[in-house]
Amino acid sequence: MKSLWRDAEARRKNALDQLVYRSRLIGYEAKLCVWGGGNTSTKRIERDHLGRSIKILWVKGSGSDLKVSERKHFSPLRLDDLSLLLRREQMTDEEMVELLSRSLMDPKAPRPSIEALLHAFLPFQDIDHSHADAILSVTNTKHGREIAKKIYGSSLIWIPYVKPGFTLAKRMYEAYRKNPKAQGAILENHGLITWGDSSKESYSRMIQMVSRAESYIHKKARGRSATKRSGSATRFGGKPFGPSIHKTLNESARKEWLRGFLPIIRKVVSARKEVVLHVVTNPAVLEFVNSKLGPRLSQIGPATPDHMLRTKRIPLFVKINPRHCEEAVRPTKQSQGTGLLRFARNDGLTVTLEKQIESFAKAHERYFHRFRKSGMQMLDPYPRVLLIPGIGLIATGKDKDSAIQCAEVYEHSIQTMRGAQAIDQYRSLSLPLAFEMEYWSLELYKLTLAPPEKPLARKIALITGACGAIGRAISEKLVREGAHIAICDLDLKKAEKLASELDTKFGIGRAMGLKMDVTKEKDVVESFSKTVLEFGGLDAVVSNAGIAHISPVDTLALKDWEKSLGVNATGHFLVAREAIKILKKQSLGGNLIFIATKNVLAPGKDFGAYSASKSAEAQLARICAIEGGEWEIRSNMVNPDGVFEGSGLWSQEIRKERANSYGIKTNQLEAFYQNRNLLKTQILPSDVANSVAFLASDESSKTTGCILTVDGGVREAFPR
Ligand SMILES: [Zn+2]
Numbered sequence: 178m179k180s181l182w183r184d185a186e187a188r189r190k191n192a193l194d195q196l197v198y199r200s201r202l203i204g205y206e207a208k209l210c211v212w213g214g215g216n217t218s219t220k221r222i223e224r225d226h227l228g229r230s231i232k233i234l235w236v237k238g239s240g241s242d243l244k245v246s247e248r249k250h251f252s253p254l255r256l257d258d259l260s261l262l263l264r265r266e267q268m269t270d271e272e273m274v275e276l277l278s279r280s281l282m283d284p285k286a287p288r289p290s291i292e293a294l295l296h297a298f299l300p301f302q303d304i305d306h307s308h309a310d311a312i313l314s315v316t317n318t319k320h321g322r323e324i325a326k327k328i329y330g331s332s333l334i335w336i337p338y339v340k341p342g343f344t345l346a347k348r349m350y351e352a353y354r355k356n357p358k359a360q361g362a363i364l365e366n367h368g369l370i371t372w373g374d375s376s377k378e379s380y381s382r383m384i385q386m387v388s389r390a391e392s393y394i395h396k397k398a399r400g401r402s403a404t405k406r407s408g409s410a411t412r413f414g415g416k417p418f419g420p421s422i423h424k425t426l427n428e429s430a431r432k433e434w435l436r437g438f439l440p441i442i443r444k445v446v447s448a449r450k451e452v453v454l455h456v457v458t459n460p461a462v463l464e465f466v467n468s469k470l471g472p473r474l475s476q477i478g479p480a481t482p483d484h485m486l487r488t489k490r491i492p493l494f495v496k497i498n499p500r501h502c503e504e505a506v507r508p509t510k511q512s513q514g515t516g517l518l519r520f521a522r523n524d525g526l527t528v529t530l531e532k533q534i535e536s537f538a539k540a541h542e543r544y545f546h547r548f549r550k551s552g553m554q555m556l557d558p559y560p561r562v563l564l565i566p567g568i569g570l571i572a573t574g575k576d577k578d579s580a581i582q583c584a585e586v587y588e589h590s591i592q593t594m595r596g597a598q599a600i601d602q603y604r605s606l607s608l609p610l611a612f613e614m615e616y617w618s619l620e621l622y623k624l625t626l627a628p629p630e631k632p633l634a635r636k637i638a639l640i641t642g643a644c645g646a647i648g649r650a651i652s653e654k655l656v657r658e659g660a661h662i663a664i665c666d667l668d669l670k671k672a673e674k675l676a677s678e679l680d681t682k683f684g685i686g687r688a689m690g691l692k693m694d695v696t697k698e699k700d701v702v703e704s705f706s707k708t709v710l711e712f713g714g715l716d717a718v719v720s721n722a723g724i725a726h727i728s729p730v731d732t733l734a735l736k737d738w739e740k741s742l743g744v745n746a747t748g749h750f751l752v753a754r755e756a757i758k759i760l761k762k763q764s765l766g767g768n769l770i771f772i773a774t775k776n777v778l779a780p781g782k783d784f785g786a787y788s789a790s791k792s793a794e795a796q797l798a799r800i801c802a803i804e805g806g807e808w809e810i811r812s813n814m815v816n817p818d819g820v821f822e823g824s825g826l827w828s829q830e831i832r833k834e835r836a837n838s839y840g841i842k843t844n845q846l847e848a849f850y851q852n853r854n855l856l857k858t859q860i861l862p863s864d865v866a867n868s869v870a871f872l873a874s875d876e877s878s879k880t881t882g883c884i885l886t887v888d889g890g891v892r893e894a895f896p897r
Contacts, residue, residue, distance in 0.1 A: 178208065178311075178391060180384045182377055192221045195376045196235055197246045199305070202380060204243025209307040209387065211589050212582045213242050214483045215368070218296035218304050219376065220256060225282060232256040236296050238287025239619075240626040252289040253282040259297035263350065268343040270619055291619045294346035299353060301372035303379035308368040308481040310589055311390035314596025316365050317480060317604050324600060325363050328393050333369075333386060334362040338606065340613060341367075341482075361386060366606050367481050390596075398599035417598035418468030423499045423566040425463050431568055433506040436709045439571070440763035441527055443714040445534040446559040446573050447765060451635040453661060454713025455580035455686075457588065458569035465591045466564045470598070472496070475564055478605025480593035482614035486624070487583045488572075488590065490544075490611045492562035493537040499567020501526055534560065548612040556616070562587045575635055577661055577686030577712065631659030632874045637712040639663040639705065641695055641752055642722030644671040646823035647772065650862035651719055651869050656683045658870050660717070663708040665693035695722045695748030705755040717768040717873040718756040720749045720794075725826050726786045727834040738786045745790035746797070753801050757810060766809030770872045771798040772865065775818035775886070779893035783838040795884075802882030811881035813872045816896075817865045818888030819850035824862075854889030 181202045190198055196219045203209050203217065216237040225231045234254045237243070241250035258280040262268070268276075277289045290296075296304050315324050322335050334352045339345045349362060349370070360382045361371035371386060373379035398417065426434060435456060443454055465471045472494045479485045505526050541558035549555075561583050563571040570587060574580030597603040606614070614620060638655050642648045644666040655662050656679045664679075666672040672690030679688040689711055693704045708715060724744045726737050753769055760767035777795040780788035801812035821827050829843075836843040851859050868885050871877050884896040 178206065178384050178388045180381060181205065182380055184377075187377065192219055193235055193248055193251065195219070196251065196303075197248060199303075199376045199380050200237065200243045200246040203305060203307060203383065204246060207585070207589070208311070208592075209309045209383070210243055211308070211484075211586050212487065213240060214481070215243055215305075215307040216290040216292050216296070217243065217306070218293075220302050223253075231282075233282060234259065234293070234297050236293045237290050239290050239622060241287065250287060252286040252293070254280045254289060254293065254297065255282060256297060259294065262294065262343075263298055263347065265343070265347075270342055270617075273343050274619065288622070291341050292346070294343055295341075295349050295370070298346050298350040299372060301379070302374050303376050304370065304372045305379045305383045306368060306370045307383060307387075308483055309383075309387045309390070310480075310592045311387050311394055311596055312363060312369040313480045313593040314394055314600065315390050316363055316367070317593060318597045318601035319604055320601050321365065321604070324393075328389050329363075329386070331356060331358070332360050334359045336362050336364050338365040338367065338610065340610070340617070342619070366604075366610075394596040394599050398596075416468070417595045418465055418474065419470040421464065421467045422469045423467040425458075425467060426499055426503055426567050430503050430506050431458065432706075432710060434502050434568060436706045437506060437762075438527075438530065439709050440714045440759055441530065442534070442563065442571060444763050444765055445531050446563075448538070448559060449557045450575070451716075451765065452573040452575065452713075453577050453580050453635060453637065455572045455574065455577060455584050456569060456710065456713075457572070457584045459588075461591060461595075462564075462570045462588065465594075466494075466566050466569060467499075471564065471566075474594050474598070474603055477603055478608075478611050480590045480605070482606065482611075482620070484586050484590060485611065485615045486620055487561065487579075487586045489541070489556075489561045490615055492564050492587060493534060493560035495530065495533055495563055495565045497526065497529060497566065502565075502567055534563075544608070544612065545616075548609060549616070553616055571713075573713075575630070576659075576684070578684055581686060631657075632876070633870065634659035636660040636716040636873070637662075637708065637714055638717040638719060638873060639665060639708050639715065639752075639756070640719040640721060641665045641693060641748070644668055644675055645721075645825045646862045647817070647820055647865050648721050649675060649823075650866035651721065652688070653679065654863070654866035654870050655717075655719075655873065656687050658874070660873070661686070661712050662688050663691055663704060663711070664688055665691045665704050665722075667692070667694055693722075695720075695752055696743040698751055701751040701755055705759060709759060714763045714765070715756060715759045715767065716765065717770065718752060719770045719772065719869055719873075720752045721772040722748055723772065723774075723791070723826065724787075725784075725831055727783050727831060727838065728786065729783050730785045733785055741786035741790040742793070745787065746793035749794045749797055753797060753812075757801065757805065757808075760805075760810050761808050764808070767805075767811070768873050769798065769801050769805070769810065769812040770869050771795070771812070771814045772869075773798070773814040773816050773884070775816050775888045775891055775894040777814075777816060778884070778896060779891060781838065783834070799882050806881065811872075811877075813877070813880060813882070814884045815865055815868045815872065816884050816886045816888060816894065817860055818854065818886075818891055818894070819847070820860050820862055820865060821847050821850075822859075822861050851889070854891050856889040858889040860887060860889060 200217045218236040220234050223233050234256045235251045238250050238252045371379050371382035475494045476491050537560050538558040545555045561573050572580045572584035574583050594603045638660045643652050643664040652664050664672045664676050669692035676688035676690035691704045693700045726741050773795050774791050776788040777792050798812050798814045833843045836846045864887050868887050
């Protein structure tokens with residue numbers, strides 16, 4: 178492991194900024210810490226709010242992530258107050274939290290890390306704590322203590338497992354007193370601590386200690402220093418997970434399987450709360466899921482307690498033969514050349530998969546009831562990580578970002594097991610100790626720091642014509658309300674640009690850009706497939722793409738009539754058809770929202786191709802409501818009238834022709850539309866977007882087959 182420390186950069190910083198700098202360096206290296214793991218501190222003499230000189234411990238606050246550390250993520254504590262606590266024999270967690278918060282210099286600072294006392298009791302200026310993969314590989318083994326001794330001699334203290342908090346802090350201090358020359362400590366089944374009298378010293382020792390473990394593992398993995406009691410790597414000819422017993426499906430079969438089965442998996446794992454999925458199929462993951470030992474190793478337990486917050490204690494290792502997966506997606510004569518989104522047809526496989534997920538949840542319930550204490554609430558019992566031979570890893574989360582984090586944490590668990598198996602045999606916390614941590618209120622507190630969920634949180638939506646004025650407004654609104662979206666447009670570049678703008682504004686993985694010509698069956702099918710592969714399913718579709726053509730019927734060219742029908746009728750049909758297939762497969766209900774027009778109810782002259790084709794859309798929307806009811810699939814329409822702002826539909830030419838039809842000047846057109854409605858108001862893209870968000874949300878859960886007008890009130894277009 179390389180040190181990222183730069184003297185030139187560090188030298189310019191004051192004490193707190195140097196702590197921030199060092200924390201970022203540690204957080205930046207994923208092999209040291211993933212997503213919120215680890216913590217750091219520094220001790221300084223500073224002036225308090227009354228100008229008195231006082232010893233302060235700056236320690237990372239609970240729940241923040243080291244790699245994006247800022248000053249505000251650290252809590253200043255009165256060190257002398259905390260040092261007094263060393264005299265205590267014991268302390269409950271609640272008391273510790275209370276005493277820590279009373280020792281805060283700044284009442285607005287975040288709650289200090291649960292490992293704050295450990296930082297306080299040790300007399301060193303700078304202290305770092307990580308959950309480095311290589312250290313976890315050493316400590317999570319049958320003979321971890323001996324191996325650590327071999328690697329580090331007495332330079333690292335070994336602390337037998339104890340839950341973080343007062344007891345660990347006190348034991349750490351006592352062990353240090355017995356070995357004051359040590360440079361750090363290994364916390365069994367948990368991680369590494371290093372210290373020093375400067376930021377650089379503590380950080381450098383962290384890198385050094387981890388590097389020593391890495392090179393020990395590396396040597397063992399290559400079998401150079403194999404001993405009698407060597408790990409699995411030697412026993413299985415350099416393969417830490419044993420021989421590979423399954424083959425990975427080829428890429429197209431794997432994708433086909435995933436787009437067929439992800440909605441089914443999403444349905445089952447969403448039984449308590451809906452989730453978004455993330456699939457990982459890299460070589461390291463595939464090696465593990467295809468291996469002989471993978472099924473057993475994956476059930477041993479977490480690499481460090483912190484990982485359980487995201488992955489649960491264990492993943493679900495799905496017991497299926499990849500050969501059956503391959504058979505399930507093999508093209509049949511009927512499916513070939515239809516261009517339809519094919520789903521896996523093997524019902525046996527679906528049942529097996531559903532049963533295994535359900536029995537995982539039941540096992541979690543039993544585990545909870547076995548160890549629960551009064552007042553505890555069971556967490557969602559469904560798996561957060563699914564490992565599937567021949568396919569890969571599927572992680573779940575409340576949003577895409579959480580699902581990605583969950584997958585990354587588990588990839589580090591695999592890496593830890595790989596190292597442990599290379600030097601010995603992987604071990605983890607016992608069941609009661611794992612439960613104690615998985616359900617520890619101080620760990621769960623981190624989850625409560627998340628902001629409250631938005632109305633469309635956990636939802637996945639696809640929007641067509643998404644880069645026009647109305648489409649953009651809808652896209653932004655849905656993401657703002659918490660949804661994940663596929664932005665589909667004729668112009669891929671525009672779609673990708675909008676997706677990246679929304680990601681920057683609202684968070685990683687919230688939007689993806691796709692090319693879709695709604696009149697092309699292949700485009701439509703592929704866009705839905707990509708949406709499923711990216712997010713794991715679908716909850717809402719906003720069928721918005723449309724075109725306008727102006728001409729009296731007697732001069733309307735056949736090609737213009739057909740073009741209007743192609744986009745405004747057939748386009749909606751193709752989109753609705755693919756959406757319904759997925760929604761039925763997923764069985765979580767769903768929403769189809771058709772952007773129609775006031776013209777459906779009150780057609781205008783010279784608008785024959787437009788009004789007739791949009792009426793076909795409206796009738797289709799009603800049929801979808803009728804057919805979708807038993808699946809809890811709702812289908813509704815939004816009827817806007819004359820949305821001019823930023824509109825591509827209202828080109829200069831269309832404006833001119835429409836003004837001619839009404840016998841007014843082009844520049845009077847917007848005012849004309851405004852004046853003809855009862856509220857004398859202008860209709861904006863955001864008005865349409867607000868109605869779409871309402872129809873996509875549970876607030877409209879009893880509404881289907883309905884027209885929601887967004888026209889300022891046009892008497893002739895009242896729905897009836
Ligand atoms: Zn820790």
